[in-house]
Amino acid sequence: MPELPEVETVRRGLAPVMEGQVIALARVNRPDLRWPFPADMAARLTGRRVLRLRRRSKYILADLDSGETLLIHLGMSGRMLVSGDPLGRFVHDHPAAEKHDHVVLDMDNGARITFNDPRRFGAMDLLETATADQHKLLALIGPEPLGNDFSEPYLVAAFKGRNTPVKSALLDQRIVAGLGNIYVCEALFRARISPRRKAGQIAAARVAGLVPVIRQVLAEAIEAGGSSLRDFRQADGELGYFQHSFDAYGREGEPCRAEGCTGTIARIVQSGRSSFYCPLCQR
DNA sequence: ATCCGCACCTGTATGC
C-alpha cells in the first residue's frame, strides 16, 4: 500500500504517542507476516522505552532502550492505527479488535498501536541498533530521495548503461529509496518522460531533471498526508488527500492535464504492474 | 551483473 510519503505520514502520526514512552505490553497474535517474527518478539518489546522513531525508505525504525531497533514494513496493505487518548485531546475507547490485527502495542501513556495487515506482505524484525544499517533488508537500499546524496550527477551515473525501462529503474530500491508505482508514474509525467524509455538511453539533462521533480512530488504528497487509496489512513485515522492531485496514476482514458496537450492517459503493463502515462507528451 | 517473471496473501470490483 504505502510508498515513502505514506510511510512518513504514519511515522509522523506515531512519533508523538510513542517517542519517549514505554511499551507496557506487546501482544503478537500470529507467528509471522511475510517472514516469521524474531524469537520472543513480544517479550523483547514489552517494558522497553521507545527512544526515537526513524524512517529509512519505506521502513519505520523504532530505536529501543534495549539496544535493539524494531523494524516495521507495511507491505501493500499494512496499517498502524492509534487509539486511546494519549495526548488528552479527546476521550475515546479502543475499538474492538478486528480481523488481521497482528501486533498490538499498549503504551504507558494509554495509547494503543495496532498493526493490521490483511495481505500480510508486511514485516517486523528486531535488529541491533548499532548495526541496523547493515541489516539484510537495509544494506543495499539507495539514497533517500529527499536527502543530499540523491543528486543529479548521482542519478545520471546510476542510469548509465541500464537497459531496463526507466519505470523499472525508478522502482529499483537500490537506485533510489522509497518510490513505488504511484510516485514513479507521477514523477515521469511531470518530467515528460515515457515509462517505456530505457534508463540508459535518456539524455543526461533529462535524467537530471527527474531529480527535482521526484523531490517535489514526494514533498507535496507528504505535505498532503499521503494518498488514500482503498483504506490507507494516517495513524490518527484521517485520510491523506494527495490522491486528488494525481495527474497520471489511475487516470486511464482521462484527458492529459499537461498544458496544451490533447492526449489521453493510457495504461500499459510493465513487469506485471500498471503504468499510467500520456503517450502524446511523455516521450 | 542485469533483467524478468513469479511468488507471497486477502479483499474488492467487475462482468457474465
Add this chain to the structure above:
DNA sequence: TGCATACAGGTGCGGA
C-alpha cells in the same frame, strides 16, 4: 445471487 476473473500501494528470489 453466485461465481470466475482481474487487479491492488511491495519486494525477495530463482532462473534466464
